[in-house]
Amino acid sequence: MSPDALAASIRAGLRQVPDYPEPGVLFRDITPLLADAKAFGSVIQAFAGFFDGQVDVVAGIEARGFLLAAPLAAVLGTGVLAVRKAGKLPPPVHQQRYDLEYGSAELEVSGVGIRSGQRVALLDDVLATGGTARAAAQLLERIGARVEGIAVLLELAELGGRGNLTDWPVHALLTD
16 A cells, blocks of 8 residues: 555544543544554554564554554564553563653553563554653663664654654654
């Protein structure tokens, strides 16, 4: 599928939900895209094109990043790693605290899920401000992994997230 056709397919598969989860937020729901086998398969193949032969593990950021990371790992023949919100994984875990506009949050990865030197593709559904992706990449690198790139389904360019991720290649299938 051409990049333009893929972008159109993604755009058609996104449902915009105003004022969710709070007033003033325009939520991008990817569930219609996930339900479309052809479009979803094209998304995974496009992600595979970014990383084929270059990674040992695909990491997905909670929660929708999991839905993209697992099938990509299967296509690439790699392992998959969950980057979770604090308190969701059994010990031992590695943690990374980061700041949000309205406070702070923490991400965790399993202390037994990755080895030093492994090459990692980091996936999420939407790149907004880049804070969560940056924290996830920093966490993975702090424990010895090499983040080969960050890939997202949708980049919200007006929020400037790519500018917070200059240490890694960023791949977006659709930029709005």
